[in-house]
Amino acid sequence: MKYQYRTWLEIDTKAIKNNYQIFRNLIFKDCKLCGVVKSNAYGHGLVDFSKELECLGIDFLAVDSVVEGLRLRKEGIKTPILVLGYTLPLLVKKAAINSLSLTISSFDAVYSLPKLLGRKKIKIHLKLDTGMHRQGFCEDDAQKVLNFLSKNKSIILEGTYTHFAAAKNPAFPQDTKKQLAIFQKWIKELSEKGYKPICHAAATAGTILYPEARLDMARVGIGLYGLWPSKEVKAFAAERLKLKPAMRWKTIIGEIKNLSKGERIGYDFTERVDQNSKIAILPVGYWHGYPRSLSSIGYVLVQGKRCKILGRISMDMIIINISDVPRAKVGDEVYLLGKSGQEEVSADDLAYLSDTVNYEIVTRINPLIKKVYI
Numbered sequence: 263m264k265y266q267y268r269t270w271l272e273i274d275t276k277a278i279k280n281n282y283q284i285f286r287n288l289i290f291k292d293c294k295l296c297g298v299v300k301s302n303a304y305g306h307g308l309v310d311f312s313k314e315l316e317c318l319g320i321d322f323l324a325v326d327s328v329v330e331g332l333r334l335r336k337e338g339i340k341t342p343i344l345v346l347g348y349t350l351p352l353l354v355k356k357a358a359i360n361s362l363s364l365t366i367s368s369f370d371a372v373y374s375l376p377k378l379l380g381r382k383k384i385k386i387h388l389k390l391d392t393g394m395h396r397q398g399f400c401e402d403d404a405q406k407v408l409n410f411l412s413k414n415k416s417i418i419l420e421g422t423y424t425h426f427a428a429a430k431n432p433a434f435p436q437d438t439k440k441q442l443a444i445f446q447k448w449i450k451e452l453s454e455k456g457y458k459p460i461c462h463a464a465a466t467a468g469t470i471l472y473p474e475a476r477l478d479m480a481r482v483g484i485g486l487y488g489l490w491p492s493k494e495v496k497a498f499a500a501e502r503l504k505l506k507p508a509m510r511w512k513t514i515i516g517e518i519k520n521l522s523k524g525e526r527i528g529y530d531f532t533e534r535v536d537q538n539s540k541i542a543i544l545p546v547g548y549w550h551g552y553p554r555s556l557s558s559i560g561y562v563l564v565q566g567k568r569c570k571i572l573g574r575i576s577m578d579m580i581i582i583n584i585s586d587v588p589r590a591k592v593g594d595e596v597y598l599l600g601k602s603g604q605e606e607v608s609a610d611d612l613a614y615l616s617d618t619v620n621y622e623i624v625t626r627i628n629p630l631i632k633k634v635y636i
Contacts, residue, residue, distance in 0.1 A: 268545040269513040270632045272600075273306055275314055277488050277506035282318045284503050285469065285482050293476050294460065298483030299334075300326035300346060305551075305624035306487055306509055307633040309337045314635070315486070316341050324481055328353040331362040344387055344421070348397075351378055358384040363420050365389050367397035372410060372417070379416050387421035387459070390448050392441040394427035401444055404451045412455075421460035421479070422452060429467040429475075430492035438468065442475050467491040470499050489609055489620050507608065509624060510600030515564070515592050517543040518584070527581055528573025533558050535583075541572060544580040544596055551627035552580065552598060555616040562596050565589065566603025569596075599623075 286295055297320045298304075303311035312323055312334055323339070325331045326347040334343060344363045351374060357364055358379055366372050367389040375384065388407065391398025399407060411417055424445045429438045442463060449461050464475040466485035488507035490496035520540050527533045527541070535541075544562070548554040552575060560571040562582055569582040584590045599607055609620035616623075 267632050268516070269511070269550055269598075270634055271306070271627070272510040272512065273310070273633055273635045274506070274508050274510070275635055277508040278311070278314050278486065279318060280504070280506050281486050281488050281508070282315065282320070284505065285480065285485060286319075288469065288503070289476050289480050292478075294321035294462075294479035296320070296322035296324050296344065296462065296479050296481045297486055298324040298346075298465070298481055300324060300330065300483070301625045302629050304483065304487050304489075304621065305627040305629075307635075308333060309339075310633060310635050312339055312341075313337070322479065324483075328357045328362060328364075332356065332360055335360045335362070354378040354384070355380065355382055358382040361385075363387055365397065365423075367391075367399060369399075369403075369407070372407060375417055376414050381416075383416045383418055385418045385420035387423055388419065390422065390424045390445055392424045392444040393437070394425055394441075396425070398424065401448060404448055408452065408455050408457070419452075419457055419459050421462065422449065423462040423481075424448075426463065426465065426468050426475075429465070429471060431494040432471050432498045433494065435472070438472060438475070442472070465491070467495050470495055470503065484621060487624065489624070493610070507600070509609075511598040511627065512600070513544045513546040513596045513598055515542045515584075515590060515594045515596060516545045518590065518592060519543075526573075528557075529576065530574060533573040535572070537585075539583055540585045540588075540590075542569075542582050542584045542590060542596075544582060545578065546598065547576045547578040547580055549577045549628065550631060553612065553616040553618070553623070553626075555618075556612065559615055560612065561607065562598055563600075563602040563605050563607055564594060564596050566605055568605055 297315040299312050302308045322342045324344045324346050328349050331343045346365050349364050363385040366386045389398045426438050460479050461477040462479035464480050466482050468475045469480040484491050488505045521535050523537050554575045557574045561568045564587045567587050569584050572581045609623045612623045613620045
C-alpha cells in the first residue's frame with residue numbers, strides 16, 4: 263500500500279499545469295486568467311490547488327466566501343482574490359483588511375458598505391443580472407449604483423461581471439449572445455461615466471466557445487481540473503484541447519470472502535449473486551461522498567479491471583465483485599475515480615450513472631479525505 267490511508271485523493275500537478283497552460287494559451291495575451299477555486303477547489307483542496315495556480319502565474323483566484331479567502335491569505339497566498347458569493351456584513355471589514363475583492367450584486371449590499379468599512383477601503387466587482395436571475399443588478403440600475411459609488415470613495419470599483427446561464431452547448435448560442443450584448447451595454451455605460459473596471463463574463467464553457475466573451479478576464483473553474491463543463495463542449499473542443507483530469511480517488515480492499523450462488527448482499531438484501539462469487543469490502547461509502555445512487559450499478563477498478571458494486575452502498579463500506587480478479591488481495595489499491603491500465607472511471611461516468619453532473623461528483627467528496635499532491 264503506497265500511502266497509509268484507507269481512502270485518499272491523488273492530485274496530479276502535471277495535469278494542473280497542462281490544463282492551466284491550455285487556457286493561458288487560449289485567451290488573449292492581455293486577458294487575465296482567473297482560477298475558480300471555490301468549494302474546496304471543486305474537491306481538489308483549496309489551499310494546495312491555489313498554491314499550484316499561484317506558482318504557475320494565475321492572475322486572480324475566485325472563491326465562494328470570505329472564509330475561503332481568509333484561509334488563503336492565512337496560508338500566504340498573495341494573488342488577488344475575488345469573493346463570488348454573498349458576504350455576511352460582519353465579514354466585510356475583514357475582507358477589506360485582507361485585500362479581498364467582494365462581489366456586490368444588490369443595493370442592500372452596496373448601501374451597507376460605507377458604515378461597515380469605517381475608514382477602510384474595499385475593492386468590489388459589480389455583478390449584472392443579464393437574464394439568469396440569480397445574483398446581480400438589473401440593467402437599468404447602472405445610473406443609480408454609479409451615483410452612489412461616486413459619492414463614496416471608500417468603495418473602489420475594481421471589476422464588473424455577469425454569468426452565462428446556457429453557454430455549454432455550441433449549437434444554441436442565441437441566449438449567450440443576448441446576455442453578452444446586455445453586459446456590453448452595461449460596460450459602455452460604466453465607461454461613459456469614467457470607470458474602467460476589469461470586465462469578465464466567460465467561465466470555462468464561455469472561454470472555449472465564445473472568444474468575444476473573454477473580455478478582460480476569463481473565469482475558469484472546471485476546466486482547470488481537467489473536466490469538461492458539458493458533453494457538448496467536450497465534443498466540440500476535445501480534439502484540440504487535451505484536458506487532463508487532475509484527481510484520482512483511491513481506497514483499498516479491506517476484506518475478501520467467497521459467496522455461494524444465490525447468496526444475498528448488503529442492506530435490505532437488494533442483490534443476489536447468480537453464481538459462486540468472490541467479493542471484496544472497501545472501507546469507503548456515502549459519508550466519504552461516494553454517491554449512494556451508484557448502488558448495484560457503479561463500478562471500480564482493481565488491478566486495471568472493472569469490478570461491479572454489489573448491493574447498497576453503506577455509510578462507510580462498499581461491496582464489490584472481484585471474481586474476475588483472482589490475484590486480488592487485502593490491501594490492494596482500488597480506483598474509485600481515475601485511470602488504471604486501459605480502464606478508467608471518470609467523473610462523467612459516475613455522473614451519468616447517478617443522474618447528476620461531474621461538478622457534483624468531485625465537489626461532494628468529503629473535504630476531510632487526505633489529498634496527496636504528486
